Amino acid sequence: MSGTRTYEFESTVWKVDDPGTWFFTTLPFDLSDEIEERHRDSAAGFGSLKVRVRVGATSWTTSLFPSKQAEAYVLPVKKAVREAEQLHDGSPVQVTVEVL
Numbered sequence: 706m707s708g709t710r711t712y713e714f715e716s717t718v719w720k721v722d723d724p725g726t727w728f729f730t731t732l733p734f735d736l737s738d739e740i741e742e743r744h745r746d747s748a749a750g751f752g753s754l755k756v757r758v759r760v761g762a763t764s765w766t767t768s769l770f771p772s773k774q775a776e777a778y779v780l781p782v783k784k785a786v787r788e789a790e791q792l793h794d795g796s797p798v799q800v801t802v803e804v805l
Contacts, residue, residue: 720794737777759801761790
C-alpha cells in the first residue's frame with residue numbers, strides 16, 4: 706500500500722546526546738506504525754522515507770528515519786529551520802509531513 710499522504714502531529718525537539726549538533730523530533734508511535742505500513746515498499750537505505758515537511762512557515766525536503774531506540778520514525782530538524790522557527794532542545798513543535 707503506497708501513495709502520497711499528509712500527516713500532522715505535535716512533538717518535542719530533542720538534541721542527540723553527543724558533541725554534535727543533530728536535532729530531531731519523534732513521530733508518535735501510532736503514526737509511525739501507519740506510515741511504515743503504508744510506505745514500507747518505497748523505503749530507501751536504512752528504511753528511510755523521503756518527505757516534505759512544514760513547521761510553522763518553514764518547509765523543506767528531508768527523510769524520516771526509523772529509530773529502534775525510539776521504536777518510531779525520527780525527523781531531523783536542521784539548523785535553518787530551528788533558527789527560522791526559534792526552536793531549541795525541548796521546544797514543542799507542530800509538524801506536517803508529506804511522504805513523497
